[in-house]
């Protein structure tokens with residue numbers, strides 16, 4: 001298919017996604033909803049930190065480690081939720097999946113387009129959370145010293161990887177009924193636990209560490225932290241201190257490519273299975 | 287004679303972006319023991335009336351009494367005595383079996399367990415649904431589901447039951463089973479009353495002791511089907527076949543004064559209700575002057591449908 | 604058996620049966636909280652917290668089963684029942700609406716209880732968490748009153764949301780993480796300061812958790828108020844929410860009948 005056709009699908013889907021996200025009867029509820037939930041989730045961690053450490057100043061590096069991990073993980077959670085929701089909503093609520101399916105567009109491009117509004121909203125939440133962290137909680141972050149090129153490169157790779165995971169999940173959603181909406185939370189929860197999001201990988205049992213080291217998100221979070229905190233503060237606690245940033249970048253590239261390939265295979269497989277089993281237009285709620 | 291339903295000057299409006307008057311100044315009395323039919327096209331206000339009578343909706347003005355109790359102030363006295371089923375509803379829980387669903391709804395009316403079991407068995411048999419008794423509701427077909435819904439209505443042994451288009455979209459056999467059951471149920475005891483809405487003319491004519499014709503929120507006529515037909519005696523009914531021409535035969539004859547018409551076969555056959563037989567010459571010239579030819583023209587016996595066409599000015603489609 | 608008891612049992616039945624007939628959901632429902640619990644426990648370990656904190660996490664994780672059930676199985680339930688066409692049939696029937704809600708609550712408590720117990724059990728085993736139950740009767744009383752109070756709150760929301768469908772869904776969504784935060788699901792609520800924890804105490808799960816933490820972990824729980832006081836407040840909240848639910852139901856049903864919003868479907 002021509003690139004221009006993909007672009008058109010993408011633009012259209014992004015617009016549609018935005019319409020759906022913002023088409024709320026009460027915009028204020030929408031704003032609270034999009035921002036309050038992830039921020040509350042982060043604040044739970046902040047309070048847990050404070051209960052134990054009695055103050056950010058007592059262990060600023062660890063605080064930054066957890067805070068940033070939790071804040072940037074919003075991208076993972078939101079995109080994964082978005083990707084499964086696209087399929088569920090289009091299939092069950094609007095019942096447009098079948099039309100979309102037979103239209104000459106790439107469903108994967110469509111899903112990515114629909115995810116864009118989620119990415120945009122999550123970026124807003126992330127920026128708000130970081131500003132809140134610096135201004136209110138005393139998050140020690142100096143924007144002047146940030147390694148922006150490294151940050152940009154890490155984000156680009158990380159977001160591609162997250163989208164790849166989202167597409168694979170969307171594929172699996174093709175095959176599952178509405179009740180198992182837990183799938184995105186289940187896989188998201190596993191990533192949350194295994195990728196050094198809140199705590200250094202070294203706290204986990206060694207088999208879990210090995211699994212974590214095979215997931216690109218681990219390297220993505222590490223690079224995001226290192227780029228925001230040049231120097232050795234993050235390396236010292238993350239458990240990946242032995243690896244240079246270049247090596248980690250290499251691991252991130254390789255594991256992201258592997259995930260992209262896996263995502264393609266999973267999606268293709270799910271797509272075929274769904275068609276064979278007649279699940280493209282099923283409705284599972286009644 | 288005790289009345290099961292007494293409705294007087296009842297109106298109901300829905301206010302929203304624009305106000306819709308669903309019922310306007312309705313007066314209606316249904317006697318205990320009657321099988322009463324509400325006949326009207328889509329949007330006539332039938333469901334709205336049933337909702338008011340079954341305590342789901344309050345009137346905007348006017349009063350309605352069900353089994354002697356006011357729907358506004360005495361709803362809790364009405365509810366134990368009635369039940370309601372609408373065609374096409376999807377009630378219950380898909381993961382329960384048919385029997386479990388029926389049992390659950392019977393419990394909301396306090397039916398003792400053994401009594402409920404007995405009634406459910408009897409009703410499942412009467413509606414030919416025994417073999418689906420233990421099937422999960424989400425696996426049964428639309429027609430089976432509708433029979434289950436109707437059983438749900440009767441399982442609480444109400445004194446008065448509302449059936450809103452009970453045979454909507456069902457096949458001939460299932461509809462007949464339901465109709466026969468309905469008739470037998472009302473006849474079995476003389477304190478049982480049934481109010482049925484339908485837009486199938488035949489159903490009303492065949493089943494009901496009395497029928498009210500309702501359109502756009504007002505009751506146009508009320509009486510036994512035979513009497514409604516008799517009112518037509520001053521009028522005459524014809525069936526006319528024509529060649530096809532432009533505009534369609536129906537719109538050509540509808541323009542003629544004193545004539546109500548409905549299409550039987552598109553572009554070819556129409557049914558005419560004439561206030562005065564002499565208008566037939568105007569009908570003929572209306573067809574001929576537009577380049578159509580009459581293939582046949584027969585005078586026929588009036589039916590309830592003709593009464594309806596004359597009153598509403600159009601058929602039920 | 605009187606009508607309303609039958610009605611409550613009738614409505615509880617599909618919920619109990621549902622939990623037994625679809626064990627796969629239960630599996631997911633147990634596994635998911637365990638992942639979250641694991642993340643929080645390792646986080647506490649990384650911070651070098653005392654082992655009792657891991658116990659707080661397991662307790663909070665188990666109690667989320669009930670809270671989620673209150674949100675999704677109670678508060679937004681009438682809206683859902685309306686969507687699938689059941690609400691109008693419930694409302695034409697002669698049963699008390701409180702009996703209907705009580706049936707929903709009892710059935711929900713059963714399925715949530717299964718999940719909470721499995722989460723608690725697995726959490727205790729996997730993470731080797733120790734709790735000591737020194738006053739089992741007191742603990743049982745706190746637990747029961749907490750359940751009644753949060754389900755009473757769910758009943759109140761159910762009535763309020765009967766007519767405000769979409770909002771019900773959104774608000775239920777909103778009441779997850781923010782409530783985990785202010786009600787102290789994973790840490791002693793006192794950490795939030797006196798004002799926030801006092802305000803959060805209007806949500807019964809806050810004091811319920813605090814009291815249970817105190818009964819299971821003693822001094823380390825950093826309790827907000829003495830357990831007996833908390834139990835008394837919980838009793839008051841339970842009664843208050845049940846009474847409010849009753850009035851809200853009457854009011855909303857009448858409003859719904861007036862505005863024609865009990866049956867939004869085409870029928």
Ligand SMILES: Nc1ncnc2c1ncn2[C@@H]1O[C@H](COP(=O)(O)OP(=O)(O)O)[C@@H](O)[C@H]1O
Pocket residue numbers: 300302306307308326327328329330331332333334335863864870
């Ligand atoms: N809840 C409602 N809000 C607004 N309008 C309504 C509502 N319910 C019914 N109506 C309107 O009232 C009229 C009568 O509807 P209804 O009683 O359902 O007709 P019938 O059952 O005869 O087909 C219709 O115009 C319908 O659109």
Ligand SMILES: [Mg+2]
Pocket residue numbers: 329332333334450870
């Ligand atoms: Mg209707």
